[in-house]
Structures are given as structure tokens and as C-alpha cells.
Amino acid sequence: MxxxxxxxxxxxxxxxxxxxxxxxxxxxxxxxxxxxxxxLQQGVEVDLPQADAEALDTTPDQGEPIVVTVSRDGRITLNQGPRVGEGLERDELRGIVSDLLSRQPGTDVFVRGDRFVDYGRVVDAMISVQAAGAGRVGLITDPPEQDG
Structure with missing residues (x-):
């Protein structure tokens, strides 16, 4: 047992x-x-100019805005598309932005230009983006530093 x-x-x-x-x-x-x-954060270091401007109204249902960055050395990059963070020429920028806007019309488009870059390079980027079909193009700046 x-x-x-x-x-x-x-x-x-x-x-x-x-x-x-x-x-x-x-x-x-x-x-x-x-x-x-x-x-994993990707980006280009840009020293933005300071300006006392109001923030633009963006609609959250439009998705992530397209941001064109012009760095101090004049290199133009995008935050979306097939060549994120890579240097682009004017025609390449226009083509990629046009493709992005055709997929998501009404997407906000912003330009970040380094404060020390040639102003003409920033204007070239803005013209390319407008030629790609962007109705409005906003400029990104930093708010002015507060003393005190």
C-alpha cells in the first residue's frame, strides 16, 4: 500500500x-x-531665428506636417518621404513634396531655416515647396528668450 x-x-x-x-x-x-x-530621433541641428510670432493653427486629423529643413551649410532635408534626412536638390525636393501632398492633400508644410544660412537658400526651398502644390508654407522659429 x-x-x-x-x-x-x-x-x-x-x-x-x-x-x-x-x-x-x-x-x-x-x-x-x-x-x-x-x-532613434532623427534630425538636423538648426539654430532657428527667434521671433515673437503666434503659433499656426494645425488640424490634428491631417497627420504629421511636412517640414523642410535648411541647415547652416545650405543642405535641404525633409522629415518625410523616401529620403528622410538626406540632402536634396531643388527638383528632388519639389518631386517628393508633390508626391506627399498628392497622397495627403492639405498637409501643413513648414520650413525651418538656420539663422546663419543664406536667405536665398531658404527662399529657394519655399519656392520649391510652393511649386510642388503647397498652398500655404509656414516658417518655424524659436520664441524669444525671456529675461528674468
Whole structure:
């Protein structure tokens, strides 16, 4: 009879789930994502001019606005499209913006120009964007620094 009792104990399966390894994996993933998230930000360093201007009204249902950036060295880049962050020529800029606007008409278009770049280069970017079909083009500036 003692043999039958011991056989039952051996055959009994364990029905508990050990969650400690799962928690360890989740914490490691959390740390990895926290470290890599800031590195995924793409952009061009631009020293924007300061201006006391009101913010433009944008509609959230239009999606992400198209931002054309003119860096200090005169390089023109886009925040959307097939060549994000790459230097573009005027005709390439016009073609990509035209394609983006044909897919999402009414998308807001903004130009970020470095304060030390040649003004003509910013105007060229604005003309290219308008030729691509943008009805309105906004300029992005930084608010003036407050003393005190």
C-alpha cells in the first residue's frame, strides 16, 4: 500500500507558473528601449531665428506636417518621404513634396531655416515647396528668450 501512495505523488504534475524569468526579460527589454529611444530621433541641428510670432493653427486629423529643413551649410532635408534626412536638390525636393501632398492633400508644410544660412537658400526651398502644390508654407522659429 505504501508503494501506491508514492507512485501517486510522483505522477502529480506541478501546476504553478514561475513568472520570475518573465519579469527579468521584461525589465531587460524596458531598459533596452529606454536607452535606444533617444537614439532613434532623427534630425538636423538648426539654430532657428527667434521671433515673437503666434503659433499656426494645425488640424490634428491631417497627420504629421511636412517640414523642410535648411541647415547652416545650405543642405535641404525633409522629415518625410523616401529620403528622410538626406540632402536634396531643388527638383528632388519639389518631386517628393508633390508626391506627399498628392497622397495627403492639405498637409501643413513648414520650413525651418538656420539663422546663419543664406536667405536665398531658404527662399529657394519655399519656392520649391510652393511649386510642388503647397498652398500655404509656414516658417518655424524659436520664441524669444525671456529675461528674468
Amino acid at each position: 505504501a508503494e501506491g501512495v508514492s507512485l501517486r505523488r510522483r505522477r502529480r504534475s506541478m501546476s504553478q507558473i514561475n513568472v520570475v524569468p518573465f519579469i527579468d526579460v521584461m525589465l531587460v527589454l524596458l531598459i533596452i528601449f529606454m536607452v535606444t529611444a533617444p537614439l
